[in-house]
Amino acid sequence: MAAPARSLSLAVAEAAPRCQDELIIGAEAAHYALMSQVQGKAYAETVPLNVSLELTLNCNIRCLHCYNLDRDLPQGSCHDRAPTDDAAAAKPDLSLDDIMRLLPELREAGCLFLTLSGGEVLTYPHLFAVLDRARELNFAVQLLTNGTMLQPGIAARLASYRNLLGVSISLYGATPEVHDGITQMPGSWRRTWDGAQRLRGAGITVRLKFIVMRPNAHQVAEMRAQATSRGFAYLVDVTITPRHDGTRGSLAMRVSEEQLAELYRGPLRDLLPNGRLPATEERFPCNCARGNCAISAKGDVHPCVSVPWSAGNVREQRFADIWRASPVFEKIRGLRIADYEACAPCPDKPFCSRNRGAAYNYSGSYTGTDPFVCRSAAITREVVTADAPQATAAPPASRE
C-alpha cells in the first residue's frame, strides 16, 4: 500500500459554499461542510455532479409567475421558446426511451445528484419508471413539485426509494386566498400543505420553497412562521424572471422596490448576505457548466435550470460530448469578472446573488444584468451596512 490506509475522510471543507450545498436537506454541519468540499471539487474538476432533468412541461396549475411559459396563451404560440432559441419550439419532448438512454450517460459523465422537475413532475406518466432506473444507477434523487398531487399512495410509493434525498415543494402564501390566487387553482394551498405533511409522515425529507411576489410579500413573516412551527425547512426566493418562452408577463408579479426594502429591513433581514467576502475570481462564478447543468423536456442542455441557453441536444449528441466540448459551456467556463461589464465595477457585488437566470432571461445575455437584481444588491448593502457600518463596508470597486 503506497500510504497507510486512512479512515474515511470527513474533513471540514475549505471550499466556498455553492448553490448545490443545500441538497442535503437537514444534514448536520459536518455533512454540509463535506458537501461543500465535494461541490468545490466537482467545480474544480468540471464534473457534472448535479444535473436537473425536466421530465415534462405539463402542469396542473397555472402560476402567474411561472418561469417556463405563459400558460394562458394558446398552446404552441410561444411554448418552450427560449429567448435565443426560436427553433426549440418545434422540438418534441424527450421520450421515455430517450430518457432511459440518457440516464446511464449522465452517470458515466459523473452525475450523482439528479433533480427531476417539470412543469409538474407528478403529471409525467413515466415518473416511476425513471425513478426505478435512477435507483438502479445509484443516483441521489430530488424531486421538485407543487405538492398538489401527492396523494397517500404516491407518498408511500416515493418513500420506498432509499435514494430519494428529498422533495422540494413550492408555496406562495400563508393563506389559501393568496396562494390559490397565484396558482389559479382553488384548493391548491390546502392540497400542497397536505402533500407536504403526507410526505413527511412517510419519512421523506421535505423542503418548502417560498417564492416572494407582490401578492404575498405581506405574508412572508407568516409563511416562515408556519414552516417553522410545523417543522419544515425552507428557502426564500424573491427573484421572478422573464419566462423561458420569452414572454414577460411574469414580471408583473415582482415585488416593488419599496416592498423589497421593507422585506430586507424586516422579515428577510436575517437571510441577507453580510457582504464580508469580496467577489474574487474564485467566488464570483456559480456552478453553471462547472458542476451543474440542466436538461430541458426537449433535450436541450443548459448551464442551469434558470438559464435556457442551449449547449446542445441529447438527442443529437452524447451528453458527455456536449458537456466537454460545447462552445456555450466553454465560453461560460472562460468568463472572468471583467467580462461582466456592468458587474465588474459595481461595489455591490459582495451583496449580490448575481442571479444568472434573471440576468440571462432579462437581458438575453449570460453576462448581462437584471435591474431588479442590481437594486436588490444595492438595498442589501444599504441595510447591512446601516446595521454594522464598521464590519460590512463595501470594498473598493477595483478590488478584483
Next chain:
Amino acid sequence: MSAPTTASWRRDTELPFQKLAEETIVVDPRRREVHLLNETAARIWELLSAPRSVDELAAALGDEYDVGEAELREAVVELVDGLSSKGLLVAVGGTR
C-alpha cells in the same frame, strides 16, 4: 467494533454513490449523511459490489499495494470497520 473476519460484506446497493477523481462520494439520504471515501476506501467500496470477506479483500488488494500481508489485512479491517459503522455495508452470511 471490529469487522468480523468470518463474515462477508457487500456495499449497501441502494445507497447513491459516484466517483469523483480518485475519491468516491457515498450519500445516505435517510441519515442525511454524505461520506467521501479516500482512494483506498473507494477501492474497497468498488470490490464490495459483490460479497467478500476481509481475507478476500486483502487477497484482492495484495497485488495492488506494496505493503506486507499483516499490515494490509489490518488496514482492510480498519476500513471495513469504518464503512460498516457508518451503515454503508451489509453483512452477508458468516458469523459475527
